[in-house]
Amino acid sequence: MEDAFDRLRLIRSANIGPVGFVQLLARFGSTGAAIQALPDLARRGGGRAPKLADARAVEAELQRIAALGAELLFLGSPDYPALLGEIDNPPPVIGYRGNRALLDAKVVAMVGARNASASACRFARGLARELGGEGFAVVSGLARGIDTAAHAGSIEAGTIGVVAGGLDVHYPPENRELQEAIASKGLLLAEQPPGTEPRARHFPFRNRIIAGLALGTVVVEAAPRSGSLITARLAGEAGREVMAIPGSPLDPRSRGCNQLIREGAILVQSAADIAELIGPIDHRAVRAPAESFTPQPVDAEEGSRTKICGLLSHDFVAVDELVRQSGEPAGIVQMVLLELELAGRLERGAGGRARLS
Template identity: 60%
Template sequence: MSEAERFDRLRLIRSPRIGPVSYRQLLARFGSAGEALRAIPMLAERGGGRAGVADAGAVEREIATSRALGARYLLMGDADYPMLLDQMEGAPPALIIKGDATLAGRPCVAMVGARNASAAACRFARTLAQDIAQRDAVVVSGLARGIDTEAHRGSIDGGTIGVIACGIDIVFPPENAALQEQVAERGLLVTEHPPGTQPLARHFPARNRIIAGLALGTVVVEAAPKSGSLITARLAGDAGREVMAVPGSPLDPRAQGCNELIRQGATLVQNAADVMEAIGGFDPRMVRQGSFDFVGEPVSSDVAEAERVAVIALLGHAAVPVDEVIRLSGLSPAVVQTVLLELELGGRLERHAGGRVSLA
């Protein structure tokens, strides 16, 4: 990949209304990020709106800032872009990393849990992470309070990856400043956000998909119902990864999420040997070898107005699966995907988890 194409790809994902799905579709249709950038205004107009592209000067400043911080970029298509993450729905087209990138290529185990974890759970998480790292696996977590913090502390000497929901120069929570610096120096720090990005609520579910995507399996140590840790576990399960949980007392609300996961079929784990046994059954043939190839997002270069009207008529403010829109419209996937892309660029479509869409 040329430096010009790398720059254009970063500029493409930084452009308004461009997400991982539209990024893939644009590259599949136009073959290069430069051509895609030139086509965005036209496609947005067909979708009933207007859209610009990211300012080249702003992208240049972002790159300069990242380099000054000692960070670098991993783009889809790079040989060292993590292959397991490449398989995730909505995987980030661009990562900013600081530290040892080879850690992402080793067997990884995600460990997540409650921010207000009990003292016993924190101690268990730290010991479990240390034992996993001593078995030549890398522990991935989110540098949050509680279980995440202890997972990194336990695995810092053997291999740890911290995924954050903000810029690489931002620390959250503030009390983990020293730990985040250690992860960047002795492990690997990962984000999809430009420097200076503050941690907003919507960034955390997106961060969770990276945590789950990097790992062969996810261990939940302590979690209340409807917690972010359970989101990570669900994402791991949806991707065909191993979901593991540490059982807890039914009298402790912080254990209810883990106990419910086990009831639903998650693997009960009590030590590092259990974890390694669970991920040992993962078939590496499930992972596509080589870099991202942009296959699998059909788009069309020609859509009739009647086809566009037919697709829009099937959409509403309730999210529906794209497959259902294709079935009901009777149109080809390429035509439907193109109309959805145009609507998204025009600001009239929102994408949701699970391949669902709705009118904005």
């Protein structure tokens, strides 16, 4: 893509997240026009224009990507994974090393506890291996426990690892060899720039990529409050299948899975169960979003802006709820939220939620 530099610079700039990036391109049609509009939009939101990423830093990132033997996938390009492009906040850019063709396979996500039991790890490893035999690639997050077991079981047939930091950062450190093996035999993905050490805020973003790439998510072992359940929730919100392996009610690590089943997740016990559930889904029927963006002029009047801002608080609220309560068109609500985000006054959450920062 000819404007890769500009797109990368825009997404690496302050106060511009995945949702804001897409809305800027949808509103202005090009990165150049979007960059020129930033000062005015931020002023309407009550703040200063976000600081653009340094051009030298962007060039250095592109050079580092090339040195790693990696490449970038931009939202809207023909090679961008179509299923991922369907979620509410798809990453505008992903770096990858390895076999990109795995993104065209039928993909199952497998997640679970970091402190998983030995029996659960053994089960996850065998399940991942069997899924490969059924023609599925397995995606997970390279964490300790179930993630590690899922990658180990599927690495020969096809595994996709999504890291929370940069492509060249090994986390956890003991999975260094596994991460490099995935980059060599499978596919390694990262939304963050090379050299980025993973922070707590990065993991929910990684989880939405895991859920977004897959036709369904399987939870093997998980506590009631865990990142694995966040991934499962994101999968459900994206319209994907949520599956869980039942466990003993005496083991706290199984309570999250049992809770998911009680709330409607599908109980599965084998690769054949998973294949029966999602095998018939035609993942190739999904088409990637169009590469071009047509400008859509939408501007909010001051009265609409005041009304929408008055509905926001420091608690997350769904954008659909803001539309309902404000009575304003969805495009106007989204524009006001974009102005606030660019001004540094709004935080985006998963599932199309937002709150004052």
